[in-house]
Amino acid sequence: MCVTCGCSDKDQIAITNPKTGDQKFISHNEAHALGHSHTHGEEHADTPVRHEHLHAHHEHHSQAVSDSGSAAVMARSHNRTIELEKEILGKNQLIAERNREWLTAKGILALNLVSSPGSGKTTLLEQTVLALKDEFEISVTEGDQETIHDAERIRATGGKALQINTGTGCHLEAEMLERGIKSLDPASNSLLFIENVGNLVCPALFDLGERAKVAILSVTEGEDKPLKYPHMFRACELMILNKIDLLPFVRFDVEKCVDYARQVNPEISVIRLSATTGEGCVDWYRWLEEVGSSSPAAKTQRRN
Amino acid sequence: MHELGITRSVIAICAENSGGAAVKRVTLEIGKLSAILPDAVRFCFDICAKGTVVEGADLEILEIPGRGRCRLCGRTIILSQLVGRCECGSNDLEIIAGEELKVKEMEV
Numbered sequence: 001m002c003v004t005c006g007c008s009d010k011d012q013i014a015i016t017n018p019k020t021g022d023q024k025f026i027s028h029n030e031a032h033a034l035g036h037s038h039t040h041g042e043e044h045a046d047t048p049v050r051h052e053h054l055h056a057h058h059e060h061h062s063q064a065v066s067d068s069g070s071a072a073v074m075a076r077s078h079n080r081t082i083e084l085e086k087e088i089l090g091k092n093q094l095i096a097e098r099n100r101e102w103l104t105a106k107g108i109l110a111l112n113l114v115s116s117p118g119s120g121k122t123t124l125l126e127q128t129v130l131a132l133k134d135e136f137e138i139s140v141t142e143g144d145q146e147t148i149h150d151a152e153r154i155r156a157t158g159g160k161a162l163q164i165n166t167g168t169g170c171h172l173e174a175e176m177l178e179r180g181i182k183s184l185d186p187a188s189n190s191l192l193f194i195e196n197v198g199n200l201v202c203p204a205l206f207d208l209g210e211r212a213k214v215a216i217l218s219v220t221e222g223e224d225k226p227l228k229y230p231h232m233f234r235a236c237e238l239m240i241l242n243k244i245d246l247l248p249f250v251r252f253d254v255e256k257c258v259d260y261a262r263q264v265n266p267e268i269s270v271i272r273l274s275a276t277t278g279e280g281c282v283d284w285y286r287w288l289e290e291v292g293s294s295s296p297a298a299k300t301q302r303r304n
Numbered sequence: 305m306h307e308l309g310i311t312r313s314v315i316a317i318c319a320e321n322s323g324g325a326a327v328k329r330v331t332l333e334i335g336k337l338s339a340i341l342p343d344a345v346r347f348c349f350d351i352c353a354k355g356t357v358v359e360g361a362d363l364e365i366l367e368i369p370g371r372g373r374c375r376l377c378g379r380t381i382i383l384s385q386l387v388g389r390c391e392c393g394s395n396d397l398e399i400i401a402g403e404e405l406k407v408k409e410m411e412v
Contacts (some may be wrong), residue, residue, distance in 0.1 A: 079328055079411045084321055088313050088332075088405045170306060202306035205339060230386040231339045263387050266396045 092206055095174035099181065099209025103192065109292040110192040112172075112210035114232060116225070117198030119218040120242040122150045124275035124284075125193055129159035131285060137190035141180040143172040143197045150195065160184055171202035174209055191288065200229040212237040212291060219243050219250055223257035230264040238269045238287060245274040307344035310405070311352045314345075317407045318358050327361045329411040337370040337386055337402035361410075370402025 087093065103110045113121050122142070129138050139160040142150040151163035162184045164176050177194060186192050194210060196203040204213075215236040217225055220243055226233040233239065239261050241254065258270050271287060273280030318327050330349075334340050342365045353359045370383035374390035375398055381390055383402060389395045 081409050081411045082321060083409045084317065084407045085409075086317050086321075086407045088310055088317070088407060091313065091316075169309075173309075201339070202309075205306060227387065234386055263395050 089205065092174045095178055096207040096209040099174055099178055100211075101209075102181070103209060103211075106186070107189040108186055108192050109190075109288070110194060110208075110210045111288075111291075112194045112196055112203070112208050112213045113216060114196045114200065114203045114213055114236070115198060115216035115218075116200050116221060119198070119216045119221065120275050121195050121198070121216050122153055124216065124240070124242060124273075125159070125195065126153060126157045127275050127278065127281055128193070128284070128288075129154060129157040131281065132191070132288075133158050137187045138193070139184050139186040139190060140193045140195060141172075141177065141184065142195045143176070145169070145197065160186065166197055170197055170199050171206055172196050172208060173206050177208040191292070200225065200232045204229075204231040204235045214238045214240060216240045216242050217257070219247055219252040219254070221252075223253050224260055226257065226261040226264050233261050233264045233268065236265065236268060237291075238271065240284065241270065241272045242275055244272050245277045245279060307340060308348050308352070310340055311345050311348035314349075314407055315352045315356055315358050318361075318410050319356050322357050322410070322412050324357065325412040327358045327410050327412050329362045329364060330358065331364040331366065331408045331410065333366045333368055333404045333406040333408045335368040335370065335402040335404035337383060337399060338405050340405060342367060366408065368402055368404045371400050372397035373400050374398075 099110075113125075115121050125140055129140070132138060137160070140151070140154045140162070142148075142154065142161060142163045143166060144150055144163065145166055145168065147165075148163040151161040154161035162180050164172060164180055166172065166176070172194065180194075181192070184192075194208055200215075213236040215233055215238070217239060219241060222228070226239070239258075241257065244254075247254070254272065261268050261270065269287065271280065271283045273284055275281065314330065314332065318330055332345070334342050334345070345365065346363060349363045353361060370385070371380055372383045372388055372390075373380050374392060374394055375396040376394035377390060377392040379390055379392065380400070381388060381397070383397070383399070386399070387395070388397055390397065
């Protein structure tokens, strides 16, 4: 037993660098020799490790050593608290930043398209490829739990497409996009659409490295979706109201929907269009061009 | 159930930093505006921890209340959800707390 403080000699003090994950173990005696002041329960200013006791210091010393329970108490009392302060999504964020750097350096405008299933994301992308393929190279990564249907639809229009099947996963993560762009190898100064899994919840939390998230909401859904899924609409720069050709047949208050979206995100832009008839799509193409030319170092250039 | 993936990340972070030692307690900070349900994380925790150094550890979750600062008048208000309105009538709020999603510390 350590005569300085009564701690068991077997106990070690770990010095953990949360940045590198490097850990150094030093024995109790070494610690004292190093001038380790051993202020129990107090935080060491220079290390993220706290040498913690379950009881107050003086109480600890006044305890009878012959107390049969004391050894167990002491052993138990040598729990170390390692302060981590680590972002749970830190690893995803790191990969997302790497993706963003790579995409920005190549001048690629990458957009993360999010919506409920059936809002018309793929139809909008088909239209977009058909309308812009002579001007820009367009690549699409399609995220779905199963099937390669969507990638086939995009390929049929002349776009480069890659299907990412998440299996039971409900969203794309940065690592999936990293693999996706490695395989797709989109050209410099091109457009990359990342079609996320149809889901208005989880994709809001996962940065993929895109320039912006775009929410697509169709008028066959409820106009209060932005209030029901505020995280998603808050994370998006643009909300596309799709299927406006169906407005005469459905009960959907466009003004209310836009108002709800702005309650959640006062800065959100809104474009109304129909991917099927093409009405309003020109606003979408204009938005793409504006965002493409305003991206830092990402000047998405016309082909000619 | 994105909490499953979140909980797996928590276990991975703890395992990477424990130096092989058994983890006895994990403390998380989860903001009330973070879209993560603490109960769902608790539900997943024991399952995800099985067979790792975190198995059997206690899970402590500190829930951080949401706070927003009005971009118009500068007031700070408490937010129970992402959408809110300041006394001055503006809904242009900057979220200053409540979106935390952190492994704060662990005991080994």
